[in-house]
Amino acid sequence: MKNENVVTIHIVGVGGQGALTVSKILGNASIEKGVPIIVSEVHGMAQRGGVVQTTIRLGDTISPLAFSSDITVVVGFEPLEAYRAKGTITPNTMVIVNTDPISPVSVSSAGHKYPDVxxxxxxxxxxxxxxxxxxxxxxxxxxxxxxxxxxxxLGALAGTGILPFSKEEIENAIRVTVPEKAVEANIKGFELGYDVTVQ
Amino acid sequence: MHELLTDEPGKKMILLGNEAIVRGAVEAGCRVAATYPGTPSSEIGNTLHRMSKDAGIYFEFSANEKVAFEIAGAAAVAGVRAFSFMKHVGLNVASDAFMTMAYTGVRGGYVVLSADDPQCHSSQNEQDNRYFAKMSGVPMVEPSNPEEARQMMRYAFDISEKFEEPVLFRTTTRMNHVRGVIELGDIRPPSGNVEFKRDMKRFVTVPAHARTRHLHLLELIKKMRDESEISPFNKVVVPRKRNIGPGKKVGIVTSGVAYNYVMEMLESVELGVEVRVLKLGMTNPLPEDMISEFCQEEDLIIIVEELEPYLEEEVKILCKEREIPVTVLGKREGYFARSFEMNPDIVLKGVSSALEFEEKGEVTVQEWKDLPLPPRPPVLCPGCPHRGAYFALKKVTKGKAIHSTDIGCYTLGIMPPHSTGDLLICMGGSVGSAGGLTRVIDEPVVAHIGDSSFFHTGIPALISAVHNRHRFVLNIMDNSTTAMTGHQPHPGLPTGGYYKDMATAISIEKICEAVGVGFIKVVNPLRIKETQEAYREALEYDGVSVVITRSPCALLVDRELRKRGRVGVKYTVDQDKCKHCHLCTNQFACPAFIRTGDDHFIDPNICLSCGVCEQVCPFGAMGPIKEVDQ
Incomplete structure (x- = not known):
């Protein structure tokens, strides 16, 4: 199952890691360039330290959710959560993982083991x-x-070249999305991530 | 000025579904809006809270959904456009007023939004509120995406005014929490004050009047059905890939977010049959002629809808009544489930089995290693005052109490090690059910309720408990906000929806006093000893005893500190003093605790400085990081 017209990004992580900001930045880049976008977010209870998933679809579709076999790239904001999302990973899926573990309370207080990163x-x-x-x-x-x-x-995602935006277009979107005093650090962070994956 | 008030028709913006709904209300000239916060509708209220004054809208957070419904409903009866919104279970609370206002109708447009939550993402059930439209008789619309939601808000106000009936605007989580592109329309300024025109025979529903209004409503439903036949939101969609093949002609009838998944399937898969789609946006009353004509043309009809077979039953009845020779398949035959959310995979599976079609995609074998993955359920935040309260309570009860609990962040205490949940039904339900338990069980009963839930529906239950001489501890967990839904104000605070900083704060303890509670203690749950002592006395009290644990939500405290450019003192474990008893992780379980083998640490990036761990550790091993350490 493949919708040829669409790039689908599946972000997984833990509540409070800032996935909503990433979807807002890509939203602003899309508006500026006229690329259709639809984003499915998680709000509410799960944000209290639970697992959160965001699906961003860039291109010609009206569906906020994709076929599980049609995810272009999985971005794991946390390594354990990247693995938990394996049902959305196919041999065609690219995976970008933040290797910083966030240990769930079940590890410290209920005897569960955190997997080896x-x-x-x-x-x-x-x-x-x-x-x-x-x-x-x-x-x-x-x-x-x-x-x-x-x-x-987001920088690492952009560096792979799969997004329909140039580096500058996303940087401009960062400038209009994040608070003014945080622009510099965000741009710098974006570039450092970008350099990891750019060919 | 808030960006949602931008007066540039044609301009494109990316908005959350809930923001698009607010924009639609602004464009429609809404004058009064009210809510009680509940996910997935919460951001509608948060957005209105920020911009209602600039928009000329009176907006309030009401004590509960019934009050919110009545505030907006009465304004619409008077003749202005009004909007109330709530989560699906909130409509249960408002339903007493809702059902009868279907009889009286309104003069100004009145839109009532129900945000349903298939999959129970943040809810105690996944009831399908489309049946409320059918039960009450009011018209209903169901958007599929944010832009359609904006357009439908305008339409809903228009038809509400045309038929002088409230309109149910039914959304689901995957609409409210989807972000998409919308195109701004023109803004109609809200009307000023109106003259109240008395009409007792219509608006005073004594039995004699109610009977005539019911007959009026039944006649009106016929006229509203005519509207549904010509509604721009009910339409036949022909997919881009025509899928013309030798097979049958197939029609799919769908509504809401399920429509998106149907279209994704038709874009991505060659089904080998010709498919047309009937997309229904106005789903009560249903356009019976349009549905009949659609079904006449097809050999097979498949109904794709989330939750109950609402459309399916209506289409089947209609095809039977009108003798349309077509097979209709859906949930009743088991092609789709009556539970949980759909997605493109589920839609394809159901449609392809109804078509006896096999997807011939390339099969890839992936043998994922079965790594044990530790669960990550939502938990009380680091620094959360509820954790201190629950820890102290368990010290006193030694786990020998039965807990009725309620809806809010403190519900998360049901997880070990606190385990403070044995019965949870609904908002305010902990107080009522505690009385029932104490009459038939011998263990002590503790009812937990948050500050906002107490005002919502806890108070009448408390009055009843005192009056009927029940015996239990009511633990009112006051973190000075409606935390779970995103920190909205409530009647206990000096901030409100309209009077931002000068609302009248209602005292919880004075209410308890006034209704005759004989034992009331207010404690700071970040002080464990004092909190334990209060619970001990409360459990001994012969009657309804109230312990109010009062300490603001840790996230708000942290936000305030950050605004001032400060951070709290972080805590650490003195490795020389730690005896590895594991009491901290086994009984307190703060998310900032890290356990490596038998050793304990505190993650300073997660610690929110509540300082309770220092009181929890029996060996004094936990304490603030000294400056020399930093």
Whole structure:
């Protein structure tokens, strides 16, 4: 099942990691360029430390959800959650993983084990088109603001070249989306992420 | 000025479904709006809260959905355009007024939005509120995407005014929380004050008047059905890929978000049969002639809709009545489920089995390693005052109490180690059900309710409990906000929807006093000893005892600090003092705790400085990071 007209990005992570900001930035880039976009978000209860999923579809479709076999790229804001999303990964799917684990309370208080991140990356690599990985927090610290790791991941997504936007077009969208005082760190974080995946 | 008030018809914007709904209300000249917050409708209220004054809209957060419905409904009876909105279960609360206002009708356009939640993303049930339209007789519209929602709001106000009936605007989560491109329309300024024209025979529903109004409504339904036949939102859609093949002619009847998945399927899969789609946007009354004509043309009809077989039953009855020779397939034959959300995969599976069609895609074998993945359910935030309260309570009860709980962040205490949930039904339900439990069980009963839920429907139940001399502890967990739905105000606060900083704050403890509660203690749940002591006394009290645990939501405290460019003191574990007893992780379970083997740490990036862990650790190993450490 493939809708040839659409790029589908599936972002998975933990409530509060800033996936909504990423979808807003891509929304503003789309409006500016006239690319159709539809985004499905999670609000409410799950945001309290639970798993959140955002699906962004760029191109000619009205459906906020895609066939599970038609995800162009999975962006894991957290390594465990990237693996939990394996049902949306096919041999044609690209995967970008933030390697910073956020340990759920079930690990510290209920005896569950957090999987080995290297093993997660290895397994993801076996069954997907390609896996990119980076530490969002390291890049964010380098950019001077620990809260921009979401935009670091957006940079890594943009660097793969699968988005219908140039680097400059997304940077312009960042400028109109994030608060003025945070623009510089966000642009810097975006560029650091971009450099990881750009060919 | 808020961006949603931009007066540039034709300009494109990307908006959340709930924001598009607000824009539609603004364009339609809405004058009065009211709500009680509930996901997935919450952002409608948050958005109106920010811009209603500039828009000339009176907006309020009411104590509950019934009050919100009445505020807006009465304004519409008087003759202005009005809007009330709530989550699906909120319409249960408002339904007493809703059912009868279908009889009286309104003079100004009145749109009542029900945000249904298939899949129970943030809800206690996934009831299908389309049946409320059928039960009451009011017209109903169902948008599929944000732009259609904007257009439909305008349409809903227009037909409401045309027929002088409230209109039910039914959404689902995957519409409210979808972000898409909308094109701004022109804005009609809201009307000023109106003269109230008395009409007792219409608006005073004593039995004699109610009988004539019911007959009026039944006649009106026929006229509204004529509207449905010509509604621009009921239409036949021919997919771009015609899929012409030797097979049958197939018609799909669909509505709401399911329409999107049907179209995605038709864009992506060659089904080998000719398919047309009947997209229904006005789904009560249904356009019976249009549906009949559509079905006449086809060999097979498949109904694709979320939740109940609402359209399916109507289409089947219609085809039988009008003797249309067509097979109609849907949920009753088991092609689709009556539960949970749909998606393109589910739609394709149901349609292809109804068509006896096999998808010949390339089969890829993926043998994923079965790595054990730790679950990540939503939890109380780090620094959350509820965690302190629950910890203290469990120290006192030693786990030997039965807990009725309620709807809010504090519901998350049902998870271990706190385990403060044995019965949870609905808003305000903890207080009423506690009385029933104490009459038939011997264990102590503790009812938990939040500040906002207490005002919503907790108060009448408390009055009833005191009057009937029940014996239980009512734990009112006051974090000074409606936290779960995104920090809306409530009647206990000096902030409101309209009077931003000068609303009248209602005191919870004074209400308790006034209704005759004999034991009332207000404590800070971040102070464990004092909180334990209050619970101990409350459990001994012979009657209804109230403990109010009062400490603001940790997220609000953190936000305030950040605004001032400050951060709280972070806590750490002194490894020399830690005896590895694991009491902290086993009994308090803050998300900032990290356990590596037998060793404990606190993640300073997650810690929100509540300081309770310092009181929890029996060996004094947890404490604030000293400056020398930093």
């Amino acid at each position: 290297d093993e997660v990356l290895k397994e993801l690599g076996k069954w997907s088109r390609k896996v990119y990985h980076l530490s969002g927090s390291e890049k964010a610290a380098e950019a001077g603001n620990s809260r921009v790791s979401n935009v670091v991941m």
